[in-house]
Amino acid sequence: MNATPLRRRLPFALILLSCLSAFSLPTIVRAQAWGAMTAAAQKEGKVVVYGNMQAPVAARIRADFEKAYPGMSLEYTRLASGPMIAKLNQERSVGVDGAEVAILTDRGWLEDRVKDGSLAALVGPNAATWPKASMVSGSIPVLSLETMAIVYNPNMVKTPIAGYADLFRPELKGKITTEELVAPVIVAWYEWVEKTMGANYFTRLAELQPGIYGSATAGVQSVAAGEFAVATVINSGLAVPLQKQGLPLRVVNPTPAFGFAFVGGVVKWAKRPNAAQLFMDYLMSVRGQTVWNGQGDSASPLPNIPGSLDARSIAPFDPIPYTDDVVKAYTVKWNALFGKK
Numbered sequence: 001m002n003a004t005p006l007r008r009r010l011p012f013a014l015i016l017l018s019c020l021s022a023f024s025l026p027t028i029v030r031a032q033a034w035g036a037m038t039a040a041a042q043k044e045g046k047v048v049v050y051g052n053m054q055a056p057v058a059a060r061i062r063a064d065f066e067k068a069y070p071g072m073s074l075e076y077t078r079l080a081s082g083p084m085i086a087k088l089n090q091e092r093s094v095g096v097d098g099a100e101v102a103i104l105t106d107r108g109w110l111e112d113r114v115k116d117g118s119l120a121a122l123v124g125p126n127a128a129t130w131p132k133a134s135m136v137s138g139s140i141p142v143l144s145l146e147t148m149a150i151v152y153n154p155n156m157v158k159t160p161i162a163g164y165a166d167l168f169r170p171e172l173k174g175k176i177t178t179e180e181l182v183a184p185v186i187v188a189w190y191e192w193v194e195k196t197m198g199a200n201y202f203t204r205l206a207e208l209q210p211g212i213y214g215s216a217t218a219g220v221q222s223v224a225a226g227e228f229a230v231a232t233v234i235n236s237g238l239a240v241p242l243q244k245q246g247l248p249l250r251v252v253n254p255t256p257a258f259g260f261a262f263v264g265g266v267v268k269w270a271k272r273p274n275a276a277q278l279f280m281d282y283l284m285s286v287r288g289q290t291v292w293n294g295q296g297d298s299a300s301p302l303p304n305i306p307g308s309l310d311a312r313s314i315a316p317f318d319p320i321p322y323t324d325d326v327v328k329a330y331t332v333k334w335n336a337l338f339g340k341k
Contacts, residue, residue, distance in 0.1 A: 034125055041274035046073040048272070049279065050084045051103035052262065053144075056241040057292060064291045065282050072275065081106040092118070092269050100276035103143065103264040105185070108319060110140045110265045120266040120273065124281025134301035140263050143283055144292055145299040145314050146237045147257040148189050151220055153248050156229035163254040164197050167230060168204060175229035177211035177219055180340065184322035185260055187330050189233055192258045192315060206337050224249055235260075236309070240297035259299075259314040 041047075051058060055078065062074040079087065081104045088109075091098035102110065113119035114137040121139050134142040152161050156175065161167070167176055181187050194201055211228055213219040216238050219231040224247040236251060236259075243249040264283065266276040282288045286302065293300035294307035301311055334340070 031125075034123070037123070037274050038278055041272075041278035042069060042071055044272040044275040045071065046075060046272065047101060047275040047279045048075045048077075048097075048099045049101045049103065050077050050079050050088065050099040051101075051264075052081060052084070052105050053078065053103065054235075054237045054241065057237055057297070060291055060295075061283070061288070064287070065279065068282060068287065069278065072278070074279065081109075085109045088267065092267070095269070097271050099267070100270035100272050101264060101266055101279055103262055105260050105262055105317075106319060107136055107140060107261070107263045110263060111137050113265065113267065114139055118268045120268050120270070120276070122266065122277065122280055122284075124277055124284065126281050126284035130284055131301050136263060140265050141280075141284055142261045142301050142316075143264050143289075144262040145259050145301070145309070145311050145316055146235045146262075146297070147253045147259040147299075147309065147314055148233050149236045149239055149257070150230065150232055150252040150254065151223050151234045151239050152230040152250050152252070153223050153226060153228075154250050155248050156226060157250075160250070161230065161252055163252070164193060164201070167232070168208070172230060173208045176205070176208055177213050177222055177228040177231045178205070178338075179216065179219060179233040180212050180214055181327070181331050181334055182214060184319060184327055185317045186233060187327050187334075188317050188319075188322055189258050190334065191330065196256070196258075202334075202337055206339075210338070212338060212340070220249065237297045240295065244295075253309060253313075256313050256315055258317070260317040 053061070058076045058078065062076055065074050066072055077099070084102065084104055085106070088099060088102060104110075110119060119139050122141070127141070130141055136142065150161060150164070179186055190202065211222070213222060213231070216234050220234050220239055220242060222228045223231045224242065236253060239249060239251045243251055264280060266273070266280055270276045283292065286305070289300040289302050289305050290307070292298065293305055293309070296307055296309065299309035299311035299314055
């Protein structure tokens with residue numbers, strides 16, 4: 001029998017791995033090839049990531065990834081989606097060394113990269129078992145979901161707030177602050193609340209003369225400082241770490257809650273492609289998901305992650321319906337309602 005020893009077939013397995021999804025490779029070949037890819041990643045030494053995650057989330061991911069893979073380093077730069085996309089496009093066009101992995105809440109850019117063939121297929125073992133409902137376009141996993149939470153100051157609100165209906169208490173008049181329409185996701189939250197709580201919800205809220213803030217950071221800081229008692233539309237990934245730091249904050253995730261998803265991908269122009277695959281596989285592992293989503297500030301798509309919020313109770317933001325025309329039309333309505341010019 002002319003069988004070639006497995007160790008001599010390994011280079012061919014690596015060639016296959018670069019061309020095919022891990023879903024189609026035999027388990028034994030995939031395991032051998034993944035071991036070689038892990039070794040290659042550790043030779044590359046680092047992975048560069050651009051992301052939207054809050055600093056405390058990124059810090060614990062970085063620390064644990066580097067612990068899991070001694071000798072590897074994670075370089076993380078936090079960017080809003082718009083500047084991140086512009087930077088990635090520039091790096092691609094000029095071929096400079098930059099990010100291998102992008103993690104953001106605007107999945108449209110990653111979907112466009114799938115269409116033009118410039119997003120790499122994920123080949124790690126955890127991609128093979130990732131929930132299909134949480135894999136967009138075959139190569140873009142949903143890695144985490146955060147809620148748009150209600151945050152209140154317990155020194156100013158003696159009766160706990162449980163949900164949106166509690167904001168109409170007479171004693172809260174003039175003590176609530178809500179976010180202006182700084183992004184399509186905020187427009188989507190307002191529309192979702194109207195559909196969930198009734199079309200006149202914000203008409204009633206406007207009668208309580210709420211303050212208006214321009215960013216989630218400003219909103220949560222105003223509550224912690226006692227300027228306002230309650231803030232709406234505060235993302236849980238920002239609020240929960242501040243609460244754990246000892247600030248006078250209580251974070252309420254209504255049931256159901258509106259939220260947004262973080263999605264990620266590996267770009268094909270990556271200078272360290274093996275390290276990028278290793279990092280994405282780590283994020284999709286039970287260990288990585290526990291580190292990211294196990295602190296009560298976000299939800300994992302994987303079941304049974306200790307400390308995770310319940311992903312099933314979060315209605316995720318879908319950016320596709322929120323075109324410029326839709327946002328402009330709602331802005332006119334919102335401005336009239338809240339007295340903005």
